[in-house]
Amino acid sequence: MSFVSIPFFVFFAVVLILQCLLRKPRARHVVLLAASYVFYGWWDWRFCGLMLFVTAIAYVTALAIERRRGDKAPLVIGVVAPLAALFVFKYANFFLDGFCALFRIQRASALRIILPVGISFYTFQSLSYTIDVYRGKLRACRDPVRFALYVSFFPQLVAGPIVKANEFMPQLDEDRRPTPARVSRGLTEFFFGAFKKAVLADNIAVFSDAVFGAVGAYGSATVALAVVAYALQIYFDFSGYSDMATGAARCLGYDLPVNFDLPYIARNVSEFWKRWHISLSSWLMQYLYIPLGGNRRGKVRTYVNLMVTMILGGLWHGADMSFVIWGLLHGAALCAHKAYSRRHPPKPGRWRRAAASALTVAWVTLLWVFFRAENMGHAMLILRRLFQFAPGVEQLSVWTIAGVALLAGGTFWCARGCRSQADGVHGRLPDLALGTFWGALGFTLLAGFTIILMYTGVSPFIYFQF
Amino acid sequence: MSWKRIWKSVAGALAGLAILNAFCAVYHNPSPYQWAEHRATDTIRKPLSYDIQAKEGFCLVQVDENGYSNPPKAGDEEISVLMMGSSxxxxxxxxxxxxxxxxxxxxxxxxxxxxxxYNIGVSRHIFARNAANMPRALARFRPTDFVVIETSSVVMTSMMVWNAMHDVYPRLPATNIPLSFITHQPLFKRIYKQMLDLLFADADPEQEEGGTLMQLMTPENLELYEQALTEWFALLSEQARAAGVRLIIMYHPHLIPQMDGSFASDTIEPCLAAFRSACEKTGVIFLDLTEAFMRAAEDEHRLPHGFANTAMGIGHLNPTGHRIAAEELCRVILEEEAAVQ
Known part of the structure; x- marks a missing residue:
C-alpha cells in the first residue's frame, strides 16, 4: 500500500478515526498494531510472518539479556538471527554469485527469493533495540504489543526513518492521541512530502528512467541532465517519503526523528552524511563505526573504520557490486576530507563555502550514478556516455529544471532561517494552522497542487526496495 | 473552535480553490467532448472553444466551428484531404x-x-472506430482527393473488425452533460482527469484490445487475420471510391531507444505484414512511417514521440513526428497524383 494511493487514504482515515474514538491507550496500541500488519500484508501477507519472526527474536532475546546479565549468548542470537534472515532474503544470490565467480563454478539458476519490502529497516530497528538493552541503555520491554508496535509502526515501517527504541518506546508510555493541532501539522507535513514525491520525484523520474534505460541513445548533455535529475529524484522521493511518514505519525500522535536536513548544501561529504538519511547515518555511527573503534585507535584504523562502515552502508542499500563501489567511494571521500581537514582547518568566507558546497554536491551527484545503475556494467556505460561527449538524442527536461529551481529556492529560504534555529528543516516548515485564513489558504494550495500536478502512473518509492 | 475561526478557514480554502482554478485554466483546460450528431466522429470538441494543455507538450488550440482542431475557416475553399485519427x-x-x-x-x-x-481527428478515436465512421465523414465533409486514417497500431481484434465492418461500435461517451456550474470549472476537470488516470493508470484502448491477439499469433491465425483485414479494407476502399477519393492508412509506430544506442519500433511485424498485404490487395495506400522515423532518429537524433515535460519515445507525436508525417504524406500524395496523370 503506497502512501500516494486511494487505498492508503481510506485506510489512514479509518485508523485516524479509530485513534480519535478509542479512549484507552492499550486499545489504541492494539488497533495501531493490527493496522500496521494490514498495511504490511497489503504487499504480500507472507511478509508479515518474517516481520513477526524478527520481532519475536528481538523481544525474547532482550528479555533473556536482561535476565542473564554477562551472558553473551542471547545477544549473539538477537543479532545473528535477524541478520541471517536479512542475509537470506537480500544477499543470498549476491554472495552465491560472487562465490561461483571466484571459483569459476557454473550456477544452474538463481535462488527465487522475493525481497520483502522494508526488511532492512525493521531489521536495523530490532538490532538497535537488542544492542541497547545489552548495553544497559534501555530496559527490555515486557509488553509484546508495545514492542511489536515499535517494530511495525506503519508510517515508518517500509522506508524509515529508522527509529531507535529509546526515541519511540517512551512515547508509547504516554497517553498520545490525535489532536486538532497535531492533525493540522501532520497533514501539512504529509502533503509537503506528497508534493515532493508525487509531483517532483515522479515527474522527474519519467525523464531520468527513460535516459538511464537507454543511455547509449542519448547525447552527453542529456545524460548529464539525467544524472542531475536522478540526484533530485532520489532526494525528493526519499525525503518526501520521510515527510509523509513523519506527518502520518504526527497525525496519530507520535513524533519521528528528522531524516533530512538540506543535504545538498553540505560543504563536505562528512557534513552531507549528517544531513542525508540521518537515521541511517546515526545508526551506522552508533552500532558499527564506534564499536569498530571509531577514531580512537589512530589514523590508519580510523580510515579503515570509515571505509568498512561506508562499504557496509552501501551494501545495506542493495545486493550489488555497484552499491559496494558507491559506499567505497563515499568512504574514500570521507577519509580524504578527514585527512585534509586535519591539516587545513576550515576558513571562513562566503565564496569559499559556496565552492565547497558546489564541489560536494557535484561529487555526491556523480556517485549517484552507481546507486542508480542496474549493475557495474551499466554504471560504467553511463559514465562513459557522460564523458564521451558523443552525439545522441537530446532533451531538455522541464521537470528537472523546475526541480532544480524549487530545490535551490527552498534550500536558500530554509538556510536563511537556519542561522537562528538549531532544529532541522522540519522546524522551518510553515505551520499551516487550518483555523486561520492564511493557514487554510496555504494548505488548500499545497494539497491542490499535489493533486493537480501529481504523476498518475505506477511509481514506487525508491527506498521500498531496501 | 469559534465561528470566526471556521469562517476564516472556509474563506482561506475558497481563496485557495479560486487560485487553483485559475492555474488549471492555463495548465489543463480541455475543451469538453460533445456528441457529434452527424457521426462523422463519435464526439467533437465544444465548437469555437479553446483547449489548453501543458501536461504533455504544450498546446493552445482554437477549436473550429465544427468542433475539430483546425485553424479558423478562411473562405469557402473545398477540402482536398480529410484526415481522421486519434489524439x-x-x-x-x-x-x-x-x-x-x-x-x-x-x-x-x-x-x-x-x-x-481538414483534420477531424479526435482523442479516443482508434483506427477501427474511424474506419466505421468514414462513410459518414466522407458524406459530411466531401473531400475531393484523399481520406487519411491514422493508426499507431496494426493489431486489430476480431471484435474491432466486426464492429467496424458492421458499424456497430458502441458510441464513445461525451462529457458535456450539463450537471452543474462546478463540472465546467478547470479545477474540477483536472481533478476528475487525475482521478481517472490514477484508477486506470495503464489503460491504452488500442493496445489493450489488441493484447489478446498477441497470445494467439500462430501461422493459421495470421492467415485468418490477413483474410479478415483484406475483406475489411476492400469494403473501406469501395466506400472511399464511391465518394470519389482514395484511402491512405498512415501507420506511426513508437521508436524505443535501446541501451546500445540503437532504436527499435514497437511494431508487431507479422501483423504489420498482414496489414501491408491487405492494403496492397485492396488498393488502399499504406504509409508506414517506420523508416522515416528511423532515419530521423539515426541521422538527426530526433525522436517522433515525446516532449520536454515527459520523455522521448513515449506518448504522443511531437513536432518532429508531425513534421515527418506531413512530409511523408505530401510525398505519397504527390506520387499518387503523378502516377494517375
Missing amino acids: HTEGFNMLPGQIVSAVLERELRAAGRTGRV
Missing part, C-alpha cells in the same frame, strides 16, 4: 501551426496544390 492527429499537444494537417497543407501549397487539408 495524435488531433494534435492536442501541439501549437496549431505544428499539427500534421497544417504542415501538410503548407507542403501541398508549396508544391502548387490547392484545397484545404
Whole structure:
C-alpha cells in the first residue's frame, strides 16, 4: 500500500478515526498494531510472518539479556538471527554469485527469493533495540504489543526513518492521541512530502528512467541532465517519503526523528552524511563505526573504520557490486576530507563555502550514478556516455529544471532561517494552522497542487526496495 | 473552535480553490467532448472553444466551428484531404501551426496544390472506430482527393473488425452533460482527469484490445487475420471510391531507444505484414512511417514521440513526428497524383 494511493487514504482515515474514538491507550496500541500488519500484508501477507519472526527474536532475546546479565549468548542470537534472515532474503544470490565467480563454478539458476519490502529497516530497528538493552541503555520491554508496535509502526515501517527504541518506546508510555493541532501539522507535513514525491520525484523520474534505460541513445548533455535529475529524484522521493511518514505519525500522535536536513548544501561529504538519511547515518555511527573503534585507535584504523562502515552502508542499500563501489567511494571521500581537514582547518568566507558546497554536491551527484545503475556494467556505460561527449538524442527536461529551481529556492529560504534555529528543516516548515485564513489558504494550495500536478502512473518509492 | 475561526478557514480554502482554478485554466483546460450528431466522429470538441494543455507538450488550440482542431475557416475553399485519427492527429499537444494537417497543407501549397487539408481527428478515436465512421465523414465533409486514417497500431481484434465492418461500435461517451456550474470549472476537470488516470493508470484502448491477439499469433491465425483485414479494407476502399477519393492508412509506430544506442519500433511485424498485404490487395495506400522515423532518429537524433515535460519515445507525436508525417504524406500524395496523370 503506497502512501500516494486511494487505498492508503481510506485506510489512514479509518485508523485516524479509530485513534480519535478509542479512549484507552492499550486499545489504541492494539488497533495501531493490527493496522500496521494490514498495511504490511497489503504487499504480500507472507511478509508479515518474517516481520513477526524478527520481532519475536528481538523481544525474547532482550528479555533473556536482561535476565542473564554477562551472558553473551542471547545477544549473539538477537543479532545473528535477524541478520541471517536479512542475509537470506537480500544477499543470498549476491554472495552465491560472487562465490561461483571466484571459483569459476557454473550456477544452474538463481535462488527465487522475493525481497520483502522494508526488511532492512525493521531489521536495523530490532538490532538497535537488542544492542541497547545489552548495553544497559534501555530496559527490555515486557509488553509484546508495545514492542511489536515499535517494530511495525506503519508510517515508518517500509522506508524509515529508522527509529531507535529509546526515541519511540517512551512515547508509547504516554497517553498520545490525535489532536486538532497535531492533525493540522501532520497533514501539512504529509502533503509537503506528497508534493515532493508525487509531483517532483515522479515527474522527474519519467525523464531520468527513460535516459538511464537507454543511455547509449542519448547525447552527453542529456545524460548529464539525467544524472542531475536522478540526484533530485532520489532526494525528493526519499525525503518526501520521510515527510509523509513523519506527518502520518504526527497525525496519530507520535513524533519521528528528522531524516533530512538540506543535504545538498553540505560543504563536505562528512557534513552531507549528517544531513542525508540521518537515521541511517546515526545508526551506522552508533552500532558499527564506534564499536569498530571509531577514531580512537589512530589514523590508519580510523580510515579503515570509515571505509568498512561506508562499504557496509552501501551494501545495506542493495545486493550489488555497484552499491559496494558507491559506499567505497563515499568512504574514500570521507577519509580524504578527514585527512585534509586535519591539516587545513576550515576558513571562513562566503565564496569559499559556496565552492565547497558546489564541489560536494557535484561529487555526491556523480556517485549517484552507481546507486542508480542496474549493475557495474551499466554504471560504467553511463559514465562513459557522460564523458564521451558523443552525439545522441537530446532533451531538455522541464521537470528537472523546475526541480532544480524549487530545490535551490527552498534550500536558500530554509538556510536563511537556519542561522537562528538549531532544529532541522522540519522546524522551518510553515505551520499551516487550518483555523486561520492564511493557514487554510496555504494548505488548500499545497494539497491542490499535489493533486493537480501529481504523476498518475505506477511509481514506487525508491527506498521500498531496501 | 469559534465561528470566526471556521469562517476564516472556509474563506482561506475558497481563496485557495479560486487560485487553483485559475492555474488549471492555463495548465489543463480541455475543451469538453460533445456528441457529434452527424457521426462523422463519435464526439467533437465544444465548437469555437479553446483547449489548453501543458501536461504533455504544450498546446493552445482554437477549436473550429465544427468542433475539430483546425485553424479558423478562411473562405469557402473545398477540402482536398480529410484526415481522421486519434489524439495524435488531433494534435492536442501541439501549437496549431505544428499539427500534421497544417504542415501538410503548407507542403501541398508549396508544391502548387490547392484545397484545404481538414483534420477531424479526435482523442479516443482508434483506427477501427474511424474506419466505421468514414462513410459518414466522407458524406459530411466531401473531400475531393484523399481520406487519411491514422493508426499507431496494426493489431486489430476480431471484435474491432466486426464492429467496424458492421458499424456497430458502441458510441464513445461525451462529457458535456450539463450537471452543474462546478463540472465546467478547470479545477474540477483536472481533478476528475487525475482521478481517472490514477484508477486506470495503464489503460491504452488500442493496445489493450489488441493484447489478446498477441497470445494467439500462430501461422493459421495470421492467415485468418490477413483474410479478415483484406475483406475489411476492400469494403473501406469501395466506400472511399464511391465518394470519389482514395484511402491512405498512415501507420506511426513508437521508436524505443535501446541501451546500445540503437532504436527499435514497437511494431508487431507479422501483423504489420498482414496489414501491408491487405492494403496492397485492396488498393488502399499504406504509409508506414517506420523508416522515416528511423532515419530521423539515426541521422538527426530526433525522436517522433515525446516532449520536454515527459520523455522521448513515449506518448504522443511531437513536432518532429508531425513534421515527418506531413512530409511523408505530401510525398505519397504527390506520387499518387503523378502516377494517375
